[in-house]
Amino acid sequence: MGKRWIVAMVAAIGLAGCTAGCSQTDAVQAASTIHTYLPTVIALAGDLAAVAAGLEPADATQIQAVSAKVQAELQEIESVSGAYAAAPSSDGWARLGAAVDQLVSDADSGLMTALQIKNAASQAKAKMALSALDAAVHVVDGYLAAARTPAETATAAAARKVKLEQVTPYWNASDWHRVDERFGGRGAELAGFEMRLGF
Numbered sequence: 001m002g003k004r005w006i007v008a009m010v011a012a013i014g015l016a017g018c019t020a021g022c023s024q025t026d027a028v029q030a031a032s033t034i035h036t037y038l039p040t041v042i043a044l045a046g047d048l049a050a051v052a053a054g055l056e057p058a059d060a061t062q063i064q065a066v067s068a069k070v071q072a073e074l075q076e077i078e079s080v081s082g083a084y085a086a087a088p089s090s091d092g093w094a095r096l097g098a099a100v101d102q103l104v105s106d107a108d109s110g111l112m113t114a115l116q117i118k119n120a121a122s123q124a125k126a127k128m129a130l131s132a133l134d135a136a137v138h139v140v141d142g143y144l145a146a147a148r149t150p151a152e153t154a155t156a157a158a159a160r161k162v163k164l165e166q167v168t169p170y171w172n173a174s175d176w177h178r179v180d181e182r183f184g185g186r187g188a189e190l191a192g193f194e195m196r197l198g199f
Contacts, residue, residue, distance in 0.1 A: 024088050026146065026147040027084070027088065027093055027147045028084070028085055028088055029147065030143050030144055030146055030147035031081045031082075031084040031085040031088075031093075031096060032081075032085040033143045034077065034081045034096075034100075034140050034143050034144065035078065035081040035082050035085060037139060037140065037143070037182070038074060038077065038078050038081070038140075040136055041074060041133070041136045041137060041139075041140060042071070042074050042078075044129075044132050044133040044136050045067060045070050045071045045074055045133060046071075047129055047132070047133075048063065048066070048067045048070070048129040048130060048133055049064070049067040049068075049071070051063065051125050051126060051128075051129040052064040052066075052067050052126070052129075054125070055117075055119075055122045055125065055126065056119055056122055059117050059119065059122045059126065062113055062117075063110070063113070063114065063126050063130075066106060066107075066109075066110035066113065066130070069106045069110075070103065070106055070107060070110070070133065070137075073099060073102055073103040073106065074103065076099045077096065077099045077100060077103060077140070080092060080095050080096045080099055081096055084096055096144070097144065097148070097152060097156065100140055100141060100144050101156050101159065103137055103140065104137055104138065104140075104141050104160070105159075105160065105161060105162070107130070107133055107134045107137040107138075108134060108137075108160075108161075108162035108164075108166070108167050109161065109162055110130050110133075110134070111127070111130040111131055111133075111134045111167050111170060112162055112166065112167070113130075114126035114127045114129075114130045115127060115170065127170060128172070131167075131170050131171050131172060131175050132174065132175055132178070134167055134170075134171070134175070135171050135175035135176070135178050135179050136178060138164070138179065138191075138194075139178065139179055139182045139183070141194075141199075142179075142182075142183060142190050142194070145194065145197075153197055154197075154198070156199075157197050157198030157199050158198065160198070160199055163195070163198075163199065164191060164194050164195050164199045165195050168191055176188070179191070
């Protein structure tokens with residue numbers, strides 16, 4: 001896992017957070033870490049698309065729409081995070097933040113949509129795929145939070161339509177393991193910290 005994962009987690013949960021604004025070095029590290037982790041999230045988005053294809057038509061349409069949005073956003077984040085890590089700029093950082101915020105919003109909303117599916121078997125399949133994806137998306141969000149300024153964090157938190165506390169009850173043990181694995185076994189601490197920030 002390495003020290004940089006622990007450093008990211010420590011910053012993200014506020015034990016050594018950016019109280020007066022983060023440095024460009026922090027931002028570049030966050031963008032690089034996000035870029036490295038994205039293949040995992042992209043694979044989970046692909047799994048969601050495969051699940052959506054096997055659902056009843058009405059349910060499939062909703063979940064396919066979520067999958068299409070998320071995949072497009074992941075492509076954007078892959079491009080922007082790589083570009084920012086190579087050549088940091090304030091515009092690039094703003095674009096990365098906006099793209100991650102939109103990804104989180106759509107993943108969270110998608111999980112809540114899956115819970116509304118009436119067919120029990122279809123709901124279970126969609127919920128499993130979306131909870132796995134959602135947990136991975138919040139890993140990306142955690143890396144970004146480690147390098148955001150308090151003002152950026154407050155703006156992002158205020159814009160969240162679905163709060164973190166609404167989705168975490170639907171993450172299963174495997175989803176929590178994914179978060180814990182990336183944050184040194186402290187995923188619940190990260191989630192608690194983000195909830196206190198208003199996410």
